[in-house]
Amino acid sequence: MTSAVTTDNSARPGYGQLLRTPGALGFVLPGFAARLPFGMLTISILLLVQHTTGSYGSAGIVAAVTGVSMALSAPVMGKLTDRRGQSAVLAPVVLMHSAAVSTLAALALLGAPVWALALAAVPAGASVPQVGPMVRARWAARLEGSPLLPTAAAFESVTDEFTFVVGPVLATALCTGVHPAAGLITEAALTLAGGLVFAAQRATQPKVHAAPAGGEKHASALSFPGLRVLIVAFLGIGAVFGGMQVSLAAFSNEIGNPGANGLLYGIFAAGNMTAGVACGAIAWKIGPRRRLLLGYTGLTVAASVLWTAHSMVLLGALGLVVGLCIAPALITGYTMIESLIPANARTEAFTWLTGAVAFGQATAVTLAGRLTDAHGSSYGFLVPMAGTVLALATLLALRAKLAPKAPSRIINSSAPTATAARANERGVGHRVPVTVD
Numbered sequence: 001m002t003s004a005v006t007t008d009n010s011a012r013p014g015y016g017q018l019l020r021t022p023g024a025l026g027f028v029l030p031g032f033a034a035r036l037p038f039g040m041l042t043i044s045i046l047l048l049v050q051h052t053t054g055s056y057g058s059a060g061i062v063a064a065v066t067g068v069s070m071a072l073s074a075p076v077m078g079k080l081t082d083r084r085g086q087s088a089v090l091a092p093v094v095l096m097h098s099a100a101v102s103t104l105a106a107l108a109l110l111g112a113p114v115w116a117l118a119l120a121a122v123p124a125g126a127s128v129p130q131v132g133p134m135v136r137a138r139w140a141a142r143l144e145g146s147p148l149l150p151t152a153a154a155f156e157s158v159t160d161e162f163t164f165v166v167g168p169v170l171a172t173a174l175c176t177g178v179h180p181a182a183g184l185i186t187e188a189a190l191t192l193a194g195g196l197v198f199a200a201q202r203a204t205q206p207k208v209h210a211a212p213a214g215g216e217k218h219a220s221a222l223s224f225p226g227l228r229v230l231i232v233a234f235l236g237i238g239a240v241f242g243g244m245q246v247s248l249a250a251f252s253n254e255i256g257n258p259g260a261n262g263l264l265y266g267i268f269a270a271g272n273m274t275a276g277v278a279c280g281a282i283a284w285k286i287g288p289r290r291r292l293l294l295g296y297t298g299l300t301v302a303a304s305v306l307w308t309a310h311s312m313v314l315l316g317a318l319g320l321v322v323g324l325c326i327a328p329a330l331i332t333g334y335t336m337i338e339s340l341i342p343a344n345a346r347t348e349a350f351t352w353l354t355g356a357v358a359f360g361q362a363t364a365v366t367l368a369g370r371l372t373d374a375h376g377s378s379y380g381f382l383v384p385m386a387g388t389v390l391a392l393a394t395l396l397a398l399r400a401k402l403a404p405k406a407p408s409r410i411i412n413s414s415a416p417t418a419t420a421a422r423a424n425e426r427g428v429g430h431r432v433p434v435t436v437d
Contacts, residue, residue, distance in 0.1 A: 078347045
């Protein structure tokens with residue numbers, strides 16, 4: 001067991017302090033390796049199926065089935081993880097995913113009809129390992145009550161976005177430069193290797209929450225209204241990701257430079273990553289609910305002008321701005337889980353948010369694919385606009401649901417409270433300043 005190390009949390013939290021949390025590097029590094037393939041999956045399916053069928057609409061359908069399947073299975077996987085432990089769930093899942101993705105790639109290369117590819121996409125999506133939520137759950141368990149939690153959320157967003165920088169570029173390079181199926185095959189291999197290594201890190205995984213006595217059931221994370229509002233917000237974010245992936249690929253083909261797809265999407269994701277780094281370094285003086293509303297308003301405005309871009313330079317600039325606006329909303333939403341959801345349902349809550357992004361992405365891929373086939377890439381960019389406008393309207397109407405469960409306080413007592421004692425065990429101090437929204 002890792003010995004506790006007390007740190008001074010009265011100083012502004014930063015990434016160096018975060019990574020000095022006992023045991024952190026033991027799950028951060030394998031966690032990154034295990035989630036890198038996630039950034040490759042959708043774009044690899046799109047490029048392979050578009051190559052074998054000649055249609056972005058058909059490719060969008062198969063990719064959408066994958067996303068919907070993942071969105072539906074992710075909360076189930078999260079709930080099982082809360083009850084049985086991360087390693088027990090992750091090891092068999094990565095084996096199933098690798099087999100399912102390899103089957104999908106083989107069927108596409110054999111010229112199978114779209115309906116057969118869609119059927120094969122169901123297990124490929126349902127078995128996507130939820131490594132990101134598992135890493136976030138580990139941070140939440142070790143940093144409960146600490147001001148480092150927003151920094152951890154920002155760090156995870158940066159990590160996610162780095163995978164979305166490297167993943168699409170790597171997948172595009174493999175599919176266009178090596179073989180159309182090389183992206184999916186590499187995704188399957190990396191998922192298997194990285195997932196098994198992460199599953200082996202048992203010392204830092206959150207404790208398993210046994211079933212309550214008397215036959216009572218755990219409350220589902222979905223029973224908390226704040227999570228349902230965040231799910232809508234994350235659906236809109238997924239619409240941005242999905243609409244951008246299809247429309248950027250179509251735009252690159254329209255200008256006769258398919259390789260530009262990876263560059264343009266990389267610029268978009270780099271903007272998100274840069275904003276994520278900044279969000280984690282800022283000592284915020286406004287509450288998370290207000291930050292979410294402000295960040296989402298900026299995202300909606302930025303996404304609403306994408307369809308006007310008709311040059312690679314302008315589209316790259318607008319994509320960068322959209323990326324810069326995503327991070328504040330995404331990071332804040334994940335950070336709010338600690339104040340809205342009890343510890344025994346947090347992995348499930350994180351998977352609901354991840355699944356919402358996947359479902360929004362799947363829906364956007366389908367709609368943008370059909371609009372792009374019929375009218376060109378400019379119409380595909382209308383999907384991110386529609387998704388964010390609807391989500392922002394929901395956030396504004398239901399913002400009261402995002403209030404934390406209990407008032408925030410300063411914990412600074414010579415006799416540690418239970419929360420402070422848990423914080424000290426995880427290597428953080430007793431003073432926990434929290435900004436009230």
